[in-house]
Amino acid sequence: xxxxxxxxxxxxxxxxxxxxxxxxxxxxxxxxxxxxxxxxxxxxxxxxxxxxxxxxxxxxxxxxxxxxxxxxxxxxxxxxxxxxxxxxxxxxxxxxxxxxxxxxxxxxxxxxxxxxxxxxxxxxxxxxxxxxxxxxxxxxxxxxxxxxxxxxxxxxxxxxxxxxxxxxxxxxxxxxxxxxxxxxxxxxxxxxxxxxxxxxxxxxxxxxxxxxxxxxxxxxxxxxxxxxxxxxxxxxxxxxxxxxxxxxxxxxxxxxxxxxxxxxxxxxxxxxxxxxxxxxxxxxxxxxxxxxxxxxxxxxxxxxxxxxxxxxxxxxxxxxxxxxxxxxxxxxxxxxxxxxxxxxxxxxxxxxxxxxxxxxxxxxxxxxxxxxxxxxxxxxxxxxxxxxxxxxxxxxxxxxxxxxxxxxxxxxxxxxxxxxxxxxxxxxxxxxxxxxxxxxxxxx
Numbered sequence: 001x002x003x004x005x006x007x008x009x010x011x012x013x014x015x016x017x018x019x020x021x022x023x024x025x026x027x028x029x030x031x032x033x034x035x036x037x038x039x040x041x042x043x044x045x046x047x048x049x050x051x052x053x054x055x056x057x058x059x060x061x062x063x064x065x066x067x068x069x070x071x072x073x074x075x076x077x078x079x080x081x082x083x084x085x086x087x088x089x090x091x092x093x094x095x096x097x098x099x100x101x102x103x104x105x106x107x108x109x110x111x112x113x114x115x116x117x118x119x120x121x122x123x124x125x126x127x128x129x130x131x132x133x134x135x136x137x138x139x140x141x142x143x144x145x146x147x148x149x150x151x152x153x154x155x156x157x158x159x160x161x162x163x164x165x166x167x168x169x170x171x172x173x174x175x176x177x178x179x180x181x182x183x184x185x186x187x188x189x190x191x192x193x194x195x196x197x198x199x200x201x202x203x204x205x206x207x208x209x210x211x212x213x214x215x216x217x218x219x220x221x222x223x224x225x226x227x228x229x230x231x232x233x234x235x236x237x238x239x240x241x242x243x244x245x246x247x248x249x250x251x252x253x254x255x256x257x258x259x260x261x262x263x264x265x266x267x268x269x270x271x272x273x274x275x276x277x278x279x280x281x282x283x284x285x286x287x288x289x290x291x292x293x294x295x296x297x298x299x300x301x302x303x304x305x306x307x308x309x310x311x312x313x314x315x316x317x318x319x320x321x322x323x324x325x326x327x328x329x330x331x332x333x334x335x336x337x338x339x340x341x342x343x344x345x346x347x348x349x350x351x352x353x354x355x356x357x358x359x360x361x362x363x364x365x366x367x368x369x370x371x372x373x374x375x376x377x378x379x380x381x382x383x384x385x386x387x388x389x390x391x392x393x394x395x396x397x398x399x400x401x402x403x404x405x406x407x408x409x410x411x412x413x414x415x416x417x418x419x420x421x422x423x424x425x426x427x428x429x430x431x432x433x434x435x436x437x438x439x440x441x442x443x444x
Contacts, residue, residue, distance in 0.1 A: 006046045010129060010136065012382040014052035014334030015354035017100060018080070019073050020060030023186040024174035027077070029355045032379055032398050034083050041087040048091060048129070051119075052334045052352055053098025053140025059166040060100070060174065060189075066156070067109055081117050088118020095121050098335065099142035099150065099162060106156035125153060132386030133433055134329035137321050141335030141351075144313040148335075165194065182208050184407070187375070190357045192337055193310075200359070203370040207412050219411065220267065223367035310336050311349075318349045329391045329431040330384060339380050341393060341426035348431055350393055353380045357403065360421035372412045374421050375403045390432040395425040 013036075018027055027033075040049055061069045074081050087093060095114065097104040104110045105123040114121045126139035142148040148162035170189050177185035184204055191200050206215065238247040250268075254261035318331035322345060332350045339353030359373040379398035384391065404413075404420075 007132060007386040008129070009045045009047045009383065009385040010050055010131070011040065011047060012050045012052055012138070012332055012352045012384065013355065013380075014140065014352040015054045015098070015337055015356065016051070017054055017057040017060075017189060017354075017356055018077065019069070020057040021062055021171045021174040023177040023183060024057060024060050024171070024189070025076055026186070028357065028403075029377065029379055029398075029400060030077070030080065032400050033355065034079060036381065036398055037083045037087045041083075041090045043091065049087070049093045050127075050129075050138055051093070051095045052138055052332065053096050053142070054100045054334065055095055055098070056101040056104075057166075057189075058101045058103045059163055060171045062167050062171045066103070067107060067113070069103070070110060070113055084119055085117045093119045094127070095119050096127065096138060096140055097121075097123065098140040099145075099148040099160070100166065102150055102153075102158060103156055105154045106158075123154065128325075128328070131329065131384060131391050133327075134386075134391050134431065135325065135327045136330040136332060136384060136391075137318075137325070137328050138332050141314060141333035144317050144333075145335065169197075180209060182407075184208060187357055187359070190337075190359050190375075191373075192359075196361065199361070199371055200373055203373055206370045207372070207409050215411070219369065221270075222369045310338055311340070311342065314349055314351075315342070315344055318344045318347070322347050330393065332382065332384070339378055339395060339425055341395075341429055343429075346431070348391075348393055348429055350382060350384075352382045353378055353425075355379050358423065360423065362416045362419045362421065364415040365417060365419065369415060372408065372416045374416075375407050376421065376423050377402070378423055378425060380425050386433075387430070389430045391430065393429045393431075395427075397425055 016027075016029075016033070019025060037049075040047060056069075056073060058069050061072065064072055084093060095104070104114075104121055111121040111123065125143060126137060129136045129138065142162075143150065145162075147165075148160050150158045150160060152158050166189075173185045173188040177183050188197070188200075191197050234243075234246040237243040251265070254265045257264070314331070314333060314336075321331055322328055328347065330348050330350055331344070332352060334352045334354070336351060337354035337356065337358065338351055340349075340351045342349045355377075357375050358378055359375055362372050362374055364370075364372065377400040379400050381396045381398065383394045383396055386392070
């Protein structure tokens with residue numbers, strides 16, 4: 001409880017990933033972030049802003065070292081740092097390092113330089129804050145991810161697996177992105193889990209980079225591939241004289257439509273021929289691939305479980321914190337970029353999401369075409385405060401127009417008609433005051 005009788009209110013954001021090589025320097029949400037910080041500057045609440053890790057993309061600067069990265073950030077985003085200074089004069093701003101900006105924990109000078117902009121850097125894996133008669137546990141969440149866990153926290157030379165992915169894949173994408181027909185490659189940092197990267201690259205090549213004439217010539221074949229395989233089998237039976245009825249019936253039906261029927265007949269024949277060739281090649285190839293995969297699995301050459309479970313490791317981590325510190329009502333983390341709120345034994349596991357673009361995979365309505373990745377923004381702020389009911393958690397959405405119209409081709413929209421995603425933020429939730437075993441009510 002504060003001196004004027006008001007309980008503190010906590011606003012939590014995470015995973016901004018500001019900065020990086022070349023095209024990664026573009027911050028699509030900068031205007032919205034400045035607006036949010038300006039609102040906090042004029043707030044009359046006893047508020048604190050907590051930036052729960054990965055504020056900056058320091059891993060994505062591959063040509064700068066140490067504090068040079070901070071200087072580059074200040075030079076690139078002067079309005080952001082001036083607004084942080086102004087907001088920090090009104091309310092406390094606390095910053096935790098994540099994995100992408102782990103270097104913040106490695107140098108004393110980072111704390112000094114951020115303090116000049118009224119941002120308190122806490123060089124620790126987690127912090128706690130009081131809320132009513134309970135407490136909140138904050139951590140970025142990368143320590144629960146074996147690919148990004150920092151074994152030697154604060155060591156500037158710490159390089160988990162995720163470090164190499166970002167320095168060799170994400171940063172390279174930032175340097176090459178503007179060479180495409182559309183500046184899309186920079187969005188590689190929004191692809192989660194990373195196993196989807198090959199599918200995403202194939203999708204973007206097909207719908208964005210492929211020559212349009214070639215793409216629209218291939219689409220009918222891929223849409224009718226299943227039908228073409230069946231036709232190829234029927235054609236083979238017809239040629240062998242085993243069963244001629246299906247082909248005779250189809251020819252008779254199409255003959256009724258004159259030139260239109262002849263055109264459809266030609267298209268089906270071409271598709272059947274291609275499908276037949278693919279079957280001839282594909283069957284032995286499939287046997288070879290299955291045998292090769294079995295050999296690889298026996299020797300354990302390839303590790304298939306590369307992606308952190310989006311929720312289970314954090315449930316376990318939350319239970320440990322709740323057991324060690326029973327007064328804790330909220331376990332708040334980021335890292336996975338998925339804004340979620342889950343009841344864990346009467347307390348709440350809360351993910352603060354990301355301000356990066358999010359990509360939602362959607363399979364096409366028919367055929368064997370690459371999936372479509374719908375872009376969206378779910379800019380959100382988690383608000384945690386004490387109320388009459390207990391500890392109240394709410395998501396506040398920061399409005400930003402959908403990029404779908406600009407970033408998806410007509411073909412992508414038509415092929416996924418009726419499958420457009422409609423991402424929604426979690427609803428309101430309350431952890432009742434009093435005993436630690438009190439329940440959490442998640443309300444829509």
